[in-house]
Amino acid sequence: MLTIQLIEADLPIILVVNIIDEAEQFGMKIDTKQLEEELGIPVVATAATTGRGISTLKERIKNYQKPSLKQFKNDINVEESIIAISSALQKEYGISRRSISLLLLQEDTEIHTLVKERESAADYNTMLQIVKETKSKYSHSINYVIALNRQQISSGIASAGVTALTAGSGLSEKLSRITMNPWTGFPILFLVLYFGLYKFVGQFGAGTVVNFLENTVFGKYIIPPFAKFIENIIPWKILQELIIGEYGVVTLGIRYAVALILPIVGMFFLVFAIIEDTGYLPRLAMLIDRIFKKIGLSGRAVIPMVLGLGCDTMATMVTRTLPTKRERIMATLLLALAVPCSAQLGVIFALLGENPGALGVWIAVISLVFLFTGFLAAKIIPGEKPIFFMEVPPLRLPKISNIFVKTYTRMT
Secondary structure (H helix, E strand, C coil): CHHHHHHHCCCCCCEEECCHHHHHHCCCEECHHHHHHHHCCCEEECECCCCECHHHHHHHHHCCCCCCCCCCCCCHHHHHHHHHHHHHCCCCCCCCHHHHHHHHHCCCHHHHHHHHHHCCHHHHHHHHHHHHHHHCCCCCCHHHHHHHHHHHHHHHHHHHHEECCCCCCCHHHHHHHHHHCHHHHHHHHHHHHHHHHHHHHHHHHHHHHHHHHHHHHHHHHHHHHHHHHHHHHCCCHHHHHHHHCCCCHHHHHHHHHHHHHHHHHHHHHHHHHHHHHHCHHHHHHHHHHHHHHHCCCCHHHHHHHHHHCCCHHHHHHHHHHCCCHHHHHHHHHHHHHHCCCHHHHHHHHHHHCCCHHHHHHHHHHHHHHHHHHHHHHHHHCCCCCCCCCCCCCCCCCCCHHHHHHHHHHHHC
């Protein structure tokens, strides 16, 4: 469906069918030539982790020539409205008029604002009237009608280019269903949080690793000889205190950054990379969707929320993936008020990691703040209720090289 939208926008595009090795393991045969014919764009099969198909992809990018725009027909009433709106558009927008027309029919607020600013009032009012008349012809929203049509087209293209064995019988599929079933999914989520965050990050990272680095590495092998060195070369007591005193740059600043925050943040990103690489996050989104609907968000919002446990700034940028302005505002508000970042988690785990009761109270308070803030924001901030649609990839064993590359990249 996304590929069809990009083609309709008349953007330069190559479709990369990634994870082809895993697809073949599931018995899928993907005919890239047939897909090219159906879509009208270049299609390349790759397995990025092993490098398969990457040289072909580079060659196709190097020799890329933009094909002519291929149109995928909608319902006759929608098609007539697209033609009418396209005729009323007078300005250029960098994407096809057909795409602009489709977005106007789907009442995309950003496109409506952009068109209103660029077009004359008369032309814009004409478009609004077309949208209004088209809406009156359907019992469902136009957005639903267009999405349903795209799904039918997508299924037709997939059936023409993809041959697969009967799905749903493997161990991976059974595990996938278990993780999304509320009766089994929440206990699994509890186990992931308990062993991943509390045991590994909280106890091992904030306890064992931090104690070793702080008391042994810095306390015995780094601070004492460095303190003697500073005392020998700097005779002034005030400067000595500034560097190696109780609140010195080295004894407090560098020691706490390297021995306290760094291992905890590193452990968190390591756990997050493992969870991400297994494909568990989309399943968590499906599991949490019903709860998030109560606070005005869809399950998709769980992605920026989980990312916020690593970095709130990065997570705030990821809220752009949420479909409506209302959801983006609410998610940003929750990230600011109720989602602690990895640095905050590092301090909290260091202080409370060895006291389960205190840590439990802190988690309960943060959870209540999160739910109350979300519930209140859902009542105050105007807008439509969220629609949730997410593709769920297969569960897979995490690749060790991927985990360490992701952890290293996020830490640096």
